[in-house]
Amino acid sequence: MGYNSLLELKQVSAYYDQIQALHDLSLHVDQGEIVTLVGSNGAGKSTTLKAISGQVKTTGTILFQQKDITKLPPHETAKLGVAHVPEGRRIFPRLTVKENLEMGAFQLKDKKEIQNQMELVFQYFPRIKERLNQQGGTMSGGEQQMLAIGRALMSKPSILLLDEPSMGLAPIIVEQIFEIIEELNQTGMTILLVEQNAYQALSVAHRGYVVQTGNIILADDAKALLENKQVTEAYLA
Amino acid sequence: MSNILSALPQVLVDGLTLGAIYAVVALGYTMVYGILELINFAHGEIFMSGAFIGTGLLLSLGVFGIAMPAWITLILILLLTALLTGLLGIGIERLAYRPLRKAPRLIPLISAIGISFILQDLVRFFAEFKTGNYIVTGTTLFEGKVTIPFSSIIGTFHNATIKNNTLILIGITIIIMILLDIFVNRTKWGTAMRAVAQDQETAALMSINVNKVISLTFFIGSAIGGATGFLFAQQYATIDPYIGFILGLKAFTAAVLGGIGNIRGAMFGGLILGVLEVFAAANLSTITGGVIGSEYKDVFAFTILILVLIFKPEGLFGKSVKEKV
Numbered sequence: 001m002g003y004n005s006l007l008e009l010k011q012v013s014a015y016y017d018q019i020q021a022l023h024d025l026s027l028h029v030d031q032g033e034i035v036t037l038v039g040s041n042g043a044g045k046s047t048t049l050k051a052i053s054g055q056v057k058t059t060g061t062i063l064f065q066q067k068d069i070t071k072l073p074p075h076e077t078a079k080l081g082v083a084h085v086p087e088g089r090r091i092f093p094r095l096t097v098k099e100n101l102e103m104g105a106f107q108l109k110d111k112k113e114i115q116n117q118m119e120l121v122f123q124y125f126p127r128i129k130e131r132l133n134q135q136g137g138t139m140s141g142g143e144q145q146m147l148a149i150g151r152a153l154m155s156k157p158s159i160l161l162l163d164e165p166s167m168g169l170a171p172i173i174v175e176q177i178f179e180i181i182e183e184l185n186q187t188g189m190t191i192l193l194v195e196q197n198a199y200q201a202l203s204v205a206h207r208g209y210v211v212q213t214g215n216i217i218l219a220d221d222a223k224a225l226l227e228n229k230q231v232t233e234a235y236l237a
Numbered sequence: 238m239s240n241i242l243s244a245l246p247q248v249l250v251d252g253l254t255l256g257a258i259y260a261v262v263a264l265g266y267t268m269v270y271g272i273l274e275l276i277n278f279a280h281g282e283i284f285m286s287g288a289f290i291g292t293g294l295l296l297s298l299g300v301f302g303i304a305m306p307a308w309i310t311l312i313l314i315l316l317l318t319a320l321l322t323g324l325l326g327i328g329i330e331r332l333a334y335r336p337l338r339k340a341p342r343l344i345p346l347i348s349a350i351g352i353s354f355i356l357q358d359l360v361r362f363f364a365e366f367k368t369g370n371y372i373v374t375g376t377t378l379f380e381g382k383v384t385i386p387f388s389s390i391i392g393t394f395h396n397a398t399i400k401n402n403t404l405i406l407i408g409i410t411i412i413i414m415i416l417l418d419i420f421v422n423r424t425k426w427g428t429a430m431r432a433v434a435q436d437q438e439t440a441a442l443m444s445i446n447v448n449k450v451i452s453l454t455f456f457i458g459s460a461i462g463g464a465t466g467f468l469f470a471q472q473y474a475t476i477d478p479y480i481g482f483i484l485g486l487k488a489f490t491a492a493v494l495g496g497i498g499n500i501r502g503a504m505f506g507g508l509i510l511g512v513l514e515v516f517a518a519a520n521l522s523t524i525t526g527g528v529i530g531s532e533y534k535d536v537f538a539f540t541i542l543i544l545v546l547i548f549k550p551e552g553l554f555g556k557s558v559k560e561k562v
Contacts, residue, residue: 078444090439107444
């Protein structure tokens with residue numbers, strides 16, 4: 001276990017009303033890593049991300065940069081540098097693309113800083129720049145996903161939580177998104193990636209966890225998981 | 238027919254006056270609905286409280302013998318009334334709506350109606366305690382009137398007269414609407430307000446404090462509604478604790494007419510409803526040959542509303558709502 005992990009979950013349980021969705025789940029993400037959670041639908045992958053950002057009721061301990069964030073509400077967690085790109089992208093449909101980006105930078109006070117951050121986003125996603133004044137909801141799925149990631153980058157985060165970035169997208173777009181994920185990581189961004197597309201996710205990740213019914217059942221290097229028979233049979237078939 | 242035409246300038250002036258009041262009060266309904274999908278039925282009573290707070294302030298200035306130029310008094314009272322009713326709005330949300338946010342929609346609606354009664358009775362109590370009567374007649378800051386010579390422009394028109402108070406009311410409500418429009422569309426917090434209205438959960442992930450935005454929404458809606466209450470009191474001189482009910486209902490109608498949740502829609506809805514109502518009051522008996530009198534003005538206005546809703550259920554300026562995916 002990393003003693004200086006950027007993000008660490010210790011025996012975290014999470015609940016939706018009466019239903020328990022995570023059972024004493026533990027994992028860690030170190031600085032500079034891409035870590036992926038793979039597993040089937042309803043295994044608790046998204047819930048893990050929601051637990052981190054404070055969207056579900058949790059017990060256990062969640063440490064981010066050694067700080068206990070278990071009970072923090074989402075907007076407080078976000079302020080510390082945790083940027084969560086939710087499942088289904090969740091672009092503000094009737095805000096313009098530019099306004100969407102500005103909302104991503106809500107916690108930044110300095111206009112210059114916001115401008116710089118926007119330029120950075122344009123470098124990763126040149127297409128966003130062409131659509132600044134368009135309403136978010138009128139963009140295609142792939143563009144919306146790019147905007148969702150771009151919007152998250154606007155806050156100058158220390159970690160990106162990506163929930164199913166490939167969902168519902170054409171293979172060629174998925175390819176692009178994963179290229180950008182790798183690119184982001186190469187410039188130092190730490191990423192926790194949740195994916196149903198286990199093959200793609202394990203191909204870009206350093207390490208992976210296999211999640212099943214709210215538990216981690218397997219943790220290993222991504223390469224090893226790709227070759228693990230249990231994993232290939234269950235999730236890569 | 239010529240009667241209708243010649244009276245048109247006065248109808249427009251009076252209609253826009255009434256409509257401007259509806260419009261600003263409608264903004265309070267539409268903003269809160271946009272963000273919480275809650276019909277804040279207490280909003281009419283906030284308007285009424287503003288009328289009493291403003292008039293109370295004005296009367297106490299007289300009691301203490303403080304004399305200032307009228308326009309300074311007006312601005313001071315408007316700002317103070319806005320601040321107090323704004324805080325009242327925040328308080329109501331905190332006490333009566335926030336604890337019920339996860340409850341079924343009907344429950345906060347009932348809570349809102351309860352708040353309405355409480356405010357009516359509180360204001361009545363204070364008014365009777367201070368003046369011995371719950372119907373209060375205030376002093377007016379601006380006497381006098383202006384005549385606009387429409388007849389010299391087109392011969393068939395009669396002239397329209399406007400009280401100075403009316404000019405002030407129209408001027409200030411227009412300023413309020415322009416400022417609000419700029420705030421909502423051009424500023425960071427205004428954009429955050431729209432973001433929260435569209436997707437609270439995601440807004441929170443952007444480090445936006447959703448509760449703070451909701452409080453801000455209630456503050457602004459209540460502040461401008463309360464300030465307009467004072468302008469109303471100046472315009473029509475006499476107020477009672479029940480003026481908020483019908484006026485609130487009509488302002489809500491205006492918000493629906495414009496497309497509930499749509500800020501510009503509420504402004505236009507208010508103006509349209511005001512003009513329709515005054516037009517009906519002035520002309521119904523002429524049009525129907527005396528069969529239907531001006532007392533049916535509300536029937537006329539609401540018939541228009543029903544027709545609009547039948548053919549355009551999302552309101553005149555509303556977008557048809559798609560289910561969230």
